[in-house]
Amino acid sequence: MKVLLTGGLGYIGSHTAVELIKAGYDVEIMDNLYNSSIEVLDKLKQITGKETKFYKVDMCNLEEMDKMFETGHFDAVIHFAGLKAVGESTKLPLLYYENNIGGTINLLKCMQKYKVNNLIFSSSACVYSDKNVSPYVEDGILGAVNPYGRTKFFIEEIIKDYANTNSNFKAVILRYFNPIGAHESGLIGENPNGIPNNLMPYITRTALGKLEILNIFGNDYNTPDGTCIRDFIHIVDLANGHLKALNKIDQLKGFNVYNLGTGHGYSVLEVVNTFNKVCADKVKFKFTERRAGDLDCYFACADKAEKELGFKTQKTLEDMCLSAYNFEKNNK
Ligand code: NAD
Numbered sequence: 001m002k003v004l005l006t007g008g009l010g011y012i013g014s015h016t017a018v019e020l021i022k023a024g025y026d027v028e029i030m031d032n033l034y035n036s037s038i039e040v041l042d043k044l045k046q047i048t049g050k051e052t053k054f055y056k057v058d059m060c061n062l063e064e065m066d067k068m069f070e071t072g073h074f075d076a077v078i079h080f081a082g083l084k085a086v087g088e089s090t091k092l093p094l095l096y097y098e099n100n101i102g103g104t105i106n107l108l109k110c111m112q113k114y115k116v117n118n119l120i121f122s123s124s125a126c127v128y129s130d131k132n133v134s135p136y137v138e139d140g141i142l143g144a145v146n147p148y149g150r151t152k153f154f155i156e157e158i159i160k161d162y163a164n165t166n167s168n169f170k171a172v173i174l175r176y177f178n179p180i181g182a183h184e185s186g187l188i189g190e191n192p193n194g195i196p197n198n199l200m201p202y203i204t205r206t207a208l209g210k211l212e213i214l215n216i217f218g219n220d221y222n223t224p225d226g227t228c229i230r231d232f233i234h235i236v237d238l239a240n241g242h243l244k245a246l247n248k249i250d251q252l253k254g255f256n257v258y259n260l261g262t263g264h265g266y267s268v269l270e271v272v273n274t275f276n277k278v279c280a281d282k283v284k285f286k287f288t289e290r291r292a293g294d295l296d297c298y299f300a301c302a303d304k305a306e307k308e309l310g311f312k313t314q315k316t317l318e319d320m321c322l323s324a325y326n327f328e329k330n331n332k
């Protein structure tokens with residue numbers, strides 16, 4: 001089976017590429033390198049021992065997309081490409097709508113034209129309304145609260161509408177919780193430009209002295225230690241969720257939604273303390289004001305993915321911290 005990974009040089013796409021190649025899938029990658037580096041392609045070769053075909057294509061350019069599909073003869077697409085910074089999306093909503101939604105419409109047009117009928121889409125837990133009680137279930141209340149989250153919600157709806165017009169089309173929506181960590185080789189991992197917005201790259205860079213101190217945003221939340229609780233999931237487990245979905249896609253029908261999480265919440269302080277326990281360099285931290293928009297606690301119900309896809313996470317919080325640390329040490 002030949003699988004196209006859009007945005008496949010990014011954090012989640014690159015880890016998924018490794019797991020799919022290891023499992024024997026024929027993987028090809030397209031990316032416009034907006035938030036990734038071409039060096040990742042060589043890292044993939046070092047890890048898998050295989051050359052991966054790469055298309056430098058912008059999904060907003062329909063002509064380029066069409067050319068790639070004409071020669072690609074793909075059987076399935078895993079659609080990672082997109083912009084993902086929540087804060088930036090509130091300042092540049094049109095860019096987010098144009099890139100994420102416009103790009104997805106181009107992708108679906110090409111899939112329709114070239115009769116590619118299997119799609120896995122990277123969605124997010126941020127499509128859920130804060131009215132849900134954890135664990136979040138797939139048929140819970142939807143209600144994204146920022147433009148980024150709304151692009152995910154709208155794309156899910158667009159895919160559903162398209163699936164209703166094509167009985168051969170199968171879509172798997174994967175709603176990720178909080179992926180962290182890196183591949184055990186230390187060659188690929190999360191490598192944001194500039195000052196990280198997310199917790200784990202902030203922790204690793206602080207521990208290694210690239211940043212001074214970690215600010216923990218709030219310790220007065222309604223949780224046992226006062227810091228927020230999230231469902232942190234190891235990136236390699238998350239990547240394997242895509243493999244499970246792809247393995248099962250033939251047996252699925254129409255539009256399907258699965259959470260990818262551990263089903264367990266860890267507090268921010270628990271993550272920091274675990275990091276400091278298992279890694280040689282320690283993170284200095286202080287408690288500061290809450291960050292606008294953060295919820296006190298949410299985590300996934302992971303039952304549906306386990307029952308229907310056979311997906312169960314394997315890695316521990318220690319594995320997540322150690323692998324992230326190892327990647328940051330290698331990352332000059
Ligand atoms: P990433 O930024 O590392 O990877 C996304 C890739 O898409 C990048 O390599 C970027 O260059 C590429 N891209 C962006 N716009 C493009 C375009 N117009 N044409 C071609 N390529 C384009 O992000 P990631 O963390 O790997 O996330 C992958 C997907 O998962 C995204 O859709 C993201 O919204 C979603 N997601 C991520 C998280 C997370 O915590 N990382 C959580 C939930 C959902």
Ligand code: UDP
Nearest residue numbers: 197198199202215216217228230268291294
């Ligand atoms: N967080 C923090 N300091 C940071 C970055 C994040 O305390 O420098 C907290 C943040 O407030 C949230 C949790 O870590 O409670 C996870 O945040 P992240 O941005 O990684 O993911 P989110 O859950 O917002 O998608």
